[in-house]
Amino acid sequence: MASVTRLLEWVFFFYFFSHIPITLLVDLQAVLPASWYPQELLDLMKWYCVTFKDHLMLDPPPWFKSFVYCEAIVQLPFFPIATYAFFKGGQRWIRIPAIVYSSHVATTVLPILAHLLYGDFPKTNQVDSPNQQERLTLVSVYAPYLVIPILILLTMLFSPQYRKEEKRKRK
């Protein structure tokens, strides 16, 4: 059981570690002025939106932007802390923050997935509407951001390593 938890901690470490550059270099392009980014990153983002027909990132609706603001303000400061905690492993102080983080993120990614599956994406002059297959591909790009937080939540709630109460010092 301990080794399963350690394995999961490594997965969480890579998740948070990789999330830092993805958020700064890709995701925040949805809300920050284009002039803040070098042409290469703007091109990368354009390539991604066109190839994957990601209308959400190409022309973000207000509700999606509100999630990206949450990502910048609430989640981003947590990433280096979580990266450190899961790298070291067995850091019980990360339990409550990780529960808060994972519940929050799962709650933002669920409506995103629902919209990717069932929303309207009218053809624009740059990008076609995605067909069923392409919608599923988009879901697979976003899905790790639902699956990993759920794994984090379950680990924090049920792993004996995290559940064990700190022994209180008697006065």
Ligand SMILES: CC(C)CCC[C@@H](C)[C@H]1CC[C@H]2[C@@H]3CC=C4C[C@@H](O)CC[C@]4(C)[C@H]3CC[C@]12C
């Ligand atoms: C060129 C390649 C690297 C681009 C890949 C872009 C992918 C990884 C980006 C594009 C849009 C991004 C998502 C945008 C918004 C949110 C909502 C937030 O609450 C959790 C992260 C999440 C779900 C992001 C996860 C990463 C994401 C799916």
